[in-house]
Amino acid sequence: MPDFSLSAEQESLRDLARKFARTEMAPHAAECDRTPRFPEEIYRKAYDLGLMNLNVPAEYGGSGLGVLDQCLIVEELAHACGGMTTSVIANCLALEPILLGGSPEQKDRFLKPFCAEYQLASFCLTEPSGGSDAGGLQTRARREGDHYVLDGEKCFITNAPHASLYTVFATVDPNLRTKGITAFVVPRAAAGLTTGKDEEKMGHRASSTSTVRFEGVNVPVEDRLGEEGGGFSIAMRTLDQTRTPIGALATGIAQAALDHAAAYSLKRQTFGKPISEHQAIQIKLANMAQAVHAARLLTWHAAWTIDHGAKGTLESSIAKCFASDAALHVADEAIQTFGGYGYMKEYPVEKLLRDAKLTQIYEGANEIQRTVIARELLRQYA
Amino acid sequence: MEIVVCIKPVPEAETRLRVAPGGQTLDAEGVKFVLAGYDESALEQALLLKESVPGSKVHAVSYGPAPRTEEVLRAAIALGADLATWVEATAGSASDPILAAVALAGAIAAVPHDLVLCGKQAGDDEAGLVPSALGELLSVPDFGSVADLRWDPASSRFKFLRSTEAGGERWEAPTPCVIGLQQAWNDPRTAKLPSILKSRRALIAKRPLEPGAGGPHSEPEKFELPPPRTGARMIEYKTPEEAAQKLVRILREEAKVFP
Numbered sequence: 001m002p003d004f005s006l007s008a009e010q011e012s013l014r015d016l017a018r019k020f021a022r023t024e025m026a027p028h029a030a031e032c033d034r035t036p037r038f039p040e041e042i043y044r045k046a047y048d049l050g051l052m053n054l055n056v057p058a059e060y061g062g063s064g065l066g067v068l069d070q071c072l073i074v075e076e077l078a079h080a081c082g083g084m085t086t087s088v089i090a091n092c093l094a095l096e097p098i099l100l101g102g103s104p105e106q107k108d109r110f111l112k113p114f115c116a117e118y119q120l121a122s123f124c125l126t127e128p129s130g131g132s133d134a135g136g137l138q139t140r141a142r143r144e145g146d147h148y149v150l151d152g153e154k155c156f157i158t159n160a161p162h163a164s165l166y167t168v169f170a171t172v173d174p175n176l177r178t179k180g181i182t183a184f185v186v187p188r189a190a191a192g193l194t195t196g197k198d199e200e201k202m203g204h205r206a207s208s209t210s211t212v213r214f215e216g217v218n219v220p221v222e223d224r225l226g227e228e229g230g231g232f233s234i235a236m237r238t239l240d241q242t243r244t245p246i247g248a249l250a251t252g253i254a255q256a257a258l259d260h261a262a263a264y265s266l267k268r269q270t271f272g273k274p275i276s277e278h279q280a281i282q283i284k285l286a287n288m289a290q291a292v293h294a295a296r297l298l299t300w301h302a303a304w305t306i307d308h309g310a311k312g313t314l315e316s317s318i319a320k321c322f323a324s325d326a327a328l329h330v331a332d333e334a335i336q337t338f339g340g341y342g343y344m345k346e347y348p349v350e351k352l353l354r355d356a357k358l359t360q361i362y363e364g365a366n367e368i369q370r371t372v373i374a375r376e377l378l379r380q381y382a
Numbered sequence: 383m384e385i386v387v388c389i390k391p392v393p394e395a396e397t398r399l400r401v402a403p404g405g406q407t408l409d410a411e412g413v414k415f416v417l418a419g420y421d422e423s424a425l426e427q428a429l430l431l432k433e434s435v436p437g438s439k440v441h442a443v444s445y446g447p448a449p450r451t452e453e454v455l456r457a458a459i460a461l462g463a464d465l466a467t468w469v470e471a472t473a474g475s476a477s478d479p480i481l482a483a484v485a486l487a488g489a490i491a492a493v494p495h496d497l498v499l500c501g502k503q504a505g506d507d508e509a510g511l512v513p514s515a516l517g518e519l520l521s522v523p524d525f526g527s528v529a530d531l532r533w534d535p536a537s538s539r540f541k542f543l544r545s546t547e548a549g550g551e552r553w554e555a556p557t558p559c560v561i562g563l564q565q566a567w568n569d570p571r572t573a574k575l576p577s578i579l580k581s582r583r584a585l586i587a588k589r590p591l592e593p594g595a596g597g598p599h600s601e602p603e604k605f606e607l608p609p610p611r612t613g614a615r616m617i618e619y620k621t622p623e624e625a626a627q628k629l630v631r632i633l634r635e636e637a638k639v640f641p
Contacts, residue, residue, distance in 0.1 A: 008453060008582070009579065012457070012460070012581075013575065013578060016575060016578060019572065050576050051575060
């Protein structure tokens with residue numbers, strides 16, 4: 001029989017994240033969403049408690065957690081605020097290419113000083129001309145002696161305006177498609193690197209998002225991750241690692257929506273009794289609970305698969321896709337449960353719907369996840 | 383300075399307590415036990431003293447059953463305690479404050495202690511008897527409701543404030559002594575993730591209850607949950623005047639609050 005119980009250690013990690021989410025994040029979630037505001041003081045506290053560089057091994061100054069442990073933390077944080085959680089875990093995404101593609105010397109040189117203090121990093125893959133078609137990216141890397149020259153623009157980059165380090169994917173020859181893509185580490189201070197204005201977003205408004213422009217940015221050869229042309233594989237393997245925590249993030253939003261809806265249903269009276277006593281609402285809550293439960297179990301299973309050494313491409317795509325669809329649906333039903341009040345910004349559920357929407361789009365749009373799922377699935381029948 | 387902190391695992395504040403069949407114990411099933419309340423402050427104060435007096439050590443001691451007692455000791459280590467001792471209570475054994483004090487005193491007497499810090503009362507039964515019982519059992523002075531606890535190296539004495547109903551009293555005490563703490567210098571800290579991971583591997587010394595400790599001096603006769611709150615009564619009205627008139631009528635004629 002599979003064992004779904006958490007260890008005492010996992011319980012205490014979850015308790016830490018839950019306490020932080022409730023006391024430090026939740027009280028500021030509505031304000032940061034409305035303003036919008038990038039609450040750097042909260043991110044700094046998350047760093048101080050070890051909640052930021054979760055996937056970086058302890059020897060480089062991170063927390064060194066497996067994917068399941070990361071998921072337990074991410075779900076708790078997202079219960080309080082999806083946007084803040086996106087900013088807190090963006091380092092995991094940005095540093096994963098160094099963990100996967102970096103030499104021991106590069107890991108020492110980049111990760112140790114980076115993790116030794118509060119700093120943010122950004123993962124730069126998506127471009128204005130396309131996100132899902134990563135193989136068709138246009139940012140150029142021209143080799144000139146002992147360095148490369150980067151030219152191009154990245155967009156929708158999380159934490160970019162506040163980051164001190166960028167992992168960047170550029171092509172040495174667009175005609176080579178995926179085989180030309182190469183990964184680099186670029187510090188904020190590099191001449192020619194600029195970030196754009198903060199994007200005005202529908203949700204995740206406590207997170208900061210902007211373009212990153214590279215105009216003749218010199219990158220020494222020793223700051224290239226892996227081989228020339230090896231970047232596409234690094235990017236895809238990075239997303240294999242970080243996709244599952246997005247399932248956890250979506251699950252956290254869905255759980256928050258269910259919690260709000262259930263609590264409200266016990267208080268709100270219509271036709272002389274609490275709406276929780278109306279079957280229409282009971283069925284709604286029961287369906288929401290099923291979606292949340294399934295999202296969590298799929299996420300845990302994908303995480304468990306990866307922690308046991310498998311690639312988990314199929315499992316993580318299923319988890320991310322299902323959980324993000326579930327989050328949107330559950331948030332929608334939570335609004336419906338609140339009725340007119342749910343549509344008002346004064347109540348917490350409309351934010352959940354806006355935050356949930358992004359989880360269907362980022363870290364691989366759900367259309368791409370379904371393409372991946374179908375490919376992995378059909379391989380078993382071919 | 384060798385600081386011993388006595389801590390007790392108590393149900394998390396948000397727990398919905400149930401009385402176990404028979405009515406003499408609370409149902410521990412599904413209840414999360416934590417380090418909380420004054421004990422959390424006592425540990426925080428111990429860590430603050432350790433940080434302000436070089437070479438100090440904090441030793442957390444707890445009496446209770448598995449697994450909750452081990453868990454609060456690990457939580458104390460994650461927060462910064464250097465050592466931990468668990469006096470194991472057998473499962474289902476009753477616990478009263480005097481028995482707990484006997485168990486703790488046995489463990490404390492066996493280790494160096496310049497200061498024994500307790501919460502002034504436990505977060506669950508709030509009996510507040512352990513600090514004074516410890517003072518008696520260890521034959522050292524004890525003080526309750528203490529705040530602003532300082533170590534004065536010049537006189538080698540503790541200086542602190544005791545809050546009383548009339549205000550506050552300034553006291554001094556020698557080492558060793560027992561302090562029941564009301565308030566630490568600041569709010570209890572939160573354990574960091576790496577410390578939590580490290581605390582899982584830390585060694586916890588286990589001690590059996592003293593052979594001559596005897597049984598509990600008191601046993602609960604019956605636990606009862608408070609009666610459920612009766613629903614509020616809403617007054618239907620169209621104008622504030624009408625609401626006030628109806629309320630006055632109810633207060634006078636039904637509740638008979640005034641004639």
